[in-house]
Amino acid sequence: MNVELSEGGAREWAAQALQTSPRMLDVLPVAAYACDSEGRIRWFNRRAAELWGREPEVDADEERFCGAHRLLDDENRPVAHAATPMAFSLRTGRETHGTEITIVRPDGSSTVVEVHTAAITDQDGQVVGAINCFHEITRQREAERKFRAVERHARDLLEALPAAIYTTDAEGRIVSFNQASVRLWGIEPEIGATRWCGSQALFWPDGRSMAFDECPMAVAIQTRQAIQGAEAALGRPDGRRVPFLAYPMPLFDDAGQLSGAVNMLVDITELKAGEAALAESEARQRAILQTxxxxxxxxxxxxxxxxxxxxxxxxxxxxxxxxxxxxxxxxxxxxxxxxxxxxxxxxxxxxxxxxxxxxxxxxxxxxxxxxxxxxxxxxxxxxxxxxxxSRDVTARKRAFEHQQFLINELNHRVKNTLAIVQGLAQQSFRDLPRDLREGFSGRLGALAVAHDLLTREQWQGAALQDVVHGVLAGHGGWDPARLRTEGPNLAVAPQRAVSLAMALHELCTNAIKYGALSNRTGQVDLCWAVEADRLLRLRWEERGGPPVGEPARRGFGTRMIEHGLARELGGSASISFRPEGLVCVIETPLDGPARTAPGSGTA
Incomplete structure (x- = not known):
């Protein structure tokens, strides 16, 4: 406010006000100085000099309007001394209040001050000078800057969070919200008007409609108690219903009075979908396990x-x-x-x-x-x-044991039958030559060997090695140096096992009587292999025995191999009477892919 002077003492008061600084101003924490109508500094107090960082020359034309070294505005632009609030009051006679300006001291340091100026006039209303009072607000502005930075950081943080966060006043009116809230609600609420929640509709977890003043935020404000994870659902303008968890918390001022509340909404759509899928999976697994x-x-x-x-x-x-x-x-x-x-x-x-x-x-x-x-x-x-x-195999094991019993019983009876047949043959053919009787008995023995092997494997087939070794063992064993066997241990079907056993018996009997095994130096090679198209090829080759010639007539064994067994095997059989030794080649198709019998590799 301008200082008005009365007629009686106006001139004297104005002269004194511009002449010297009142002593009490030096003890005040505020800075003050006065200028005459030309802007020359007439006096300043101690605090003014401290803030300027210098003591200007009084009544000097070079020191006008302000004693500062340099001045800057709030955007750090230079301010001329003639453009200061003091110059304005001297020029217009009007007051200025709250102007912020930065003082740059001669040492380069600076401080922000708030300036208040008032003009001094005489009884004619003429401006004869002005007084400037200013005080430091650097700490205040720094605190405000930091507060704004923190506020900006908090705002950026809220915007970066994926959860919807909004605040209300003590009456539940929304005063702020982040973009995640808008994305969740599908609508932007009206600041200061929308209450409790910014969504279009609310629902209880069981699907019933929820009144807005019953929502978690309203309850938290009404009860002044924080709520942790209250479940509800909101309706969006697009028709979607979104389940969420709410975490509202009341806010109180320093006096303990309710000032508002903050709420965080967590979208649990994926969680609900996961829970439903898990429940469905568990129900499905339970049904499978129980059935x-x-x-x-x-x-x-x-x-x-x-x-x-x-x-x-x-x-x-x-x-x-x-x-x-x-x-x-x-x-x-x-x-x-x-x-x-x-x-x-x-x-x-x-x-x-x-x-x-x-x-x-x-x-x-x-x-x-x-x-x-x-x-x-x-x-x-x-x-x-x-x-x-675990599977209950009691019935299967009992059936297997019963089947094994029947097979063993059948095997026993077949053996008995073969023994009876052999006994009858010996009695019936006792007047026949011995070699005929032994030939018949040997054939029965070969048949029994094949039968034993098949019985042991439950008539699923037999290993070719076992068939070969069983037949040879029936002839009193063999010397591996003279009778060499070689071939994979194939599994052959029951009928082929019997036919091959009979054929090998005839070949072995002939070799012992007339062929390579009838002397001390002859040898036999028995080899077999699987060739293309699942064809089993077996070769019996003799050498080193007595000279061999083409017989005048085919014997029973030869006819059985070349004709009878060839038909049974579904293949072919040929016998060559070479001078160096007999050769027999038997070819028969396998019933399926060549399968190695368990127990060994090759003979």
């Missing part, structure tokens, strides 16, 4: 039962899972199989995948034979348990 006829169980590393499906409970005679939960599975295993079961269980819990059989004894004493397949299953604590699928 499968096999026993499915989980056995912990300590051997205690952790899970068993309905089929398994039925197998052990349990009414429900609670009856056997946590029992030691080994206690249900037949005593003679417990050691093996424990070994296999430990190996599975070490990471192996195994299959084995054992007998179990149920809660009601019923014994069952089980075929189980176990694999390691990782538990939540990192240990491995046994996940096992």
């Amino acid at each position: 499968t006829p096999e026993c499915v169980k989980i056995v912990g590393p300590n051997g205690h039962l952790r899970y068993m499906n309905a089929a398994g409970l039925e197998m052990i005679g349990a009414d429900d899972y609670a009856q056997v939960e946590g029992v030691r599975v080994i206690d249900l295993v037949a005593p003679e199989h417990r050691a093996a079961w424990q070994e296999h269980h430990d190996r599975v819990c070490s990471g192996e995948q195994l299959a084995w059989e054992f007998d179990l004894i149920g809660l009601r004493g019923e014994r069952r034979s089980m075929e189980t397949h176990g694999a390691a299953l990782a538990l939540a604590d990192g240990r491995l348990a046994q996940l096992a699928v």
